[in-house]
Structure formats: C-alpha cells, structure tokens
Amino acid sequence: MKVIAVEEHWITPGIDRAWRTQPKRSRDESVALNDRGDLQARLLDVGERRIEAMDEAGIDLQILSIAPPGTHGLPASEAIALSREANDLADAAVARHPTRLRAMTTLPMSDPDAAVAELLRTANAPAQVGIMSYGRSGDRPLDDPAHDELLAAAAHLGRPLFVHPQIASNTVRDASYRGFDPTVELALSTFGWGWHVEAGLAALRLILRGTFDRHPDLRIVLGHWGEFLLFALDRIDSLSNVATGLDRRVAEYFATNVHIATSGMLTPRLLRHALDFTSVDRILLSGDYPFHRLDAGTLAKFLETLPDHEDRHKIAAGNAQALFRLGSSPSEA
Incomplete structure (x- = not known):
C-alpha cells in the first residue's frame, strides 16, 4: 500500500x-x-x-512544507526574496528525488x-502541489480582504491551502x-x-468571512485532527444563527472545503471521533x-484499525492523491 505524508x-x-x-x-x-535535539539538522x-x-x-x-513561521511576518522585502529562494530550493530537491x-x-x-x-510564478512547477500558510501575517489575518485575490488564485489553480498553527501575537500572549x-x-x-x-480560529474566520461562498473550489487542510474544531463542531455550528450572510451553515463547509490531517498523532480514538464529524474521504x-x-509498525497498526481496505488506502494515499492531484501513484505525480 502506498503511503503519502502531506505535512x-x-x-x-x-x-532560519x-x-x-x-x-x-x-x-x-x-x-x-x-x-531541540537534531531537529535543526533534519x-x-x-x-x-x-x-x-x-x-x-x-x-x-x-510533501515538503516550510516550518513555522515560514516567511509570514517578516519584512516584505525579505519575505519576497526568501519565499522565492525556498520555492526554487524545493523545486531542486524534488528534481533530485522526483518519486x-x-x-x-x-x-x-x-x-x-x-x-x-509568487503563486503564479510557481503555477506550472511540477514540484508545487499546495500552499503552506498560517493564519496571520503580522497583524493581518488570512481572511483579510487584502488576501482575497490570492485565495481566488489558489482556488483557480486547484492548490489546497494548509492552514498551519503559529504562535499567537504578542498582545494575545501577554494577556x-x-x-x-x-519555557x-x-x-x-x-x-x-x-x-x-x-489555526482553528483562522479557519473559522475564513468561513465566517464568506471565503468559501466566493471561492467554492478553495480547499483548506487543518492538521492535528482539525485543530480542536471537529471536537466542538456542534457548538461551533451555532455561529450559523448569527452569521446569516453565509450560503450555508458553518458546519456544512467542513464537508466540502475542509480536509483534516493527522499531524503525526496516529491515535485510533482520534480517528474514531473524527469520523463522527467528517468522512473518511476528508x-x-x-x-x-x-x-x-513515524515508524512503519505504528503506521501499519493505525491503518489496520480501519476494517475496510479501501478506507485504509484513502487515508494512506488516495485522499492525498486526489486533493493534491498527484496521480494514481507517487511515480506518476
């Protein structure tokens, strides 16, 4: 069985x-x-x-993804040059290891x-299959109207947006x-x-801003089993009672525009709980x-908790192949 890891x-x-x-x-x-340890070298x-x-x-x-905080929050001139360099280095790494x-x-x-x-510059690069993003750049949130053109372009190009955690602002940290x-x-x-x-708040803000109504083809990915949102989705959906300008209820966007990643937390009870609120295809x-x-034994044991072989394949590789347009096998990506 093929295995694809997306984060x-x-x-x-x-x-750095x-x-x-x-x-x-x-x-x-x-x-x-x-x-810590040998993390920096790795x-x-x-x-x-x-x-x-x-x-x-x-x-x-x-699927390589730049570690937090990426270039978010850096002065614009630095961020532009360093983002371009990172994408070129990623292209070169993929060229060396294309399968x-x-x-x-x-x-x-x-x-x-x-x-x-920069997104348009990399639009036709075979190595680039998604976008690694964070919920805020400086004081500007991801759902700010200034980013709407980017979100539209991501939807048009079919580039899923991974909304990754980042540290809170100093104001929030102080409070x-x-x-x-x-420590x-x-x-x-x-x-x-x-x-x-x-990260969960960033995703909710995208929904409440009407992002997915304007860009129904936009897909986002949330790690850590949905950054707490799935576990509180019944409560979160009550936002629909006041966010009356949306086309659908808040919880419904999780069935169409939000995908959930495991982020190394291969715990069967988290899988069982997630499947109460989303489908195996997500x-x-x-x-x-x-x-x-990850180690091969833990991974195999985790997948074996799914009784259906096709469901195992979906989580191991099939869902990633479909979302990131990777083809039927890594060698065909």
Whole structure:
C-alpha cells in the first residue's frame, strides 16, 4: 500500500537566519523549538537523510512544507526574496528525488500582491502541489480582504491551502500565556495549546468571512485532527444563527472545503471521533516530520484499525492523491 505524508517540515538557512536576527519584539520565539535535539539538522536536510527516514517509516512520498513561521511576518522585502529562494530550493530537491518528494509553495504573505505573483510564478512547477500558510501575517489575518485575490488564485489553480498553527501575537500572549517560567510560557502558547487555537480560529474566520461562498473550489487542510474544531463542531455550528450572510451553515463547509490531517498523532480514538464529524474521504495522513517520527509498525497498526481496505488506502494515499492531484501513484505525480 502506498503511503503519502502531506505535512513534512523543512526550513532554509535564509529563513532560519532571518527570524533569529529579527528585533526581539518582532522575533517569533517558536523558532527556538527547532533547536531541540537534531531537529535543526533534519529540518535543513531535503536529501538523503530525509529519504532514509522516509524509508524507515514506510513513507513513499513526502510533501515538503516550510516550518513555522515560514516567511509570514517578516519584512516584505525579505519575505519576497526568501519565499522565492525556498520555492526554487524545493523545486531542486524534488528534481533530485522526483518519486519521493513534492512541495507546498511558500508565499510572502506580508506583501499580498507579491504573494499572488509568487503563486503564479510557481503555477506550472511540477514540484508545487499546495500552499503552506498560517493564519496571520503580522497583524493581518488570512481572511483579510487584502488576501482575497490570492485565495481566488489558489482556488483557480486547484492548490489546497494548509492552514498551519503559529504562535499567537504578542498582545494575545501577554494577556493569556504569560506568568509562568519562560519555557512553560512558550510551550503553552505553541504545541501545548496556543498553536491549535490560532489555526482553528483562522479557519473559522475564513468561513465566517464568506471565503468559501466566493471561492467554492478553495480547499483548506487543518492538521492535528482539525485543530480542536471537529471536537466542538456542534457548538461551533451555532455561529450559523448569527452569521446569516453565509450560503450555508458553518458546519456544512467542513464537508466540502475542509480536509483534516493527522499531524503525526496516529491515535485510533482520534480517528474514531473524527469520523463522527467528517468522512473518511476528508482525512489525510501527515507525519509532521521531524517533530514527530513515524515508524512503519505504528503506521501499519493505525491503518489496520480501519476494517475496510479501501478506507485504509484513502487515508494512506488516495485522499492525498486526489486533493493534491498527484496521480494514481507517487511515480506518476
């Protein structure tokens, strides 16, 4: 059975350096999380070491996605140059490993016009199959009207938008995440809670802004089993009672425009719960490499919890092949 992992992180030396040299108040502190163990070396590698890790985990194809915070929030001139460089480096990596890698496009969202231009520049690149995005660039949210042209272009090109977690703004962190040891503060505002709230909120804002009414072909992906949203969908749908300008109820967009990725959390109870609120056709396998390290045994055991062989194939590869237009096998992508 083919296995495709859709959210597999990497970083460029230029993007990493840019964030580490930002003024303190502008710096994204989550970059420090990349310094644990050998994460930094694994993030920088898009060659043989990554392929070896894929082989060990039983992964046939990875879709490379720039690690948070990408170029979001960097000054526009830096973001433009570094996004272009990242996409060119991803193209080169895929050219070296055409049956094993694809990539999500990195965009300079701090300049909405430049982001559209970069998406169009990469429109015909065989390596580029999706967009790695975050819910906010500086103080501008993803649903801001300034990004509507980009969202329209993504829909037109059939490029799914992965809405990835990012650390909350300093204002929110000051109000909600401070008061602890700095290590605890960072963990609480990132992987312990804040990342997931931020990504889920970004997706809800896209729905409430009418994004999917204007661009019904736009598809987004949420990691970590839907960033809490599936688990509160009954409650969230009550927004429909006040958001009366939408074409449909809020929960209905999850059946048509939202896909869910596992982000390395191969827990059968999460799968069972997700299937109460979405269909098997909407679930994508992602390893969240190198922050999670899948192994072949755990992956096989997880897929075996699905009694239907066709459902196993859908989550392992079929759904990704359809959403990212990868063909019937990685070698045909």
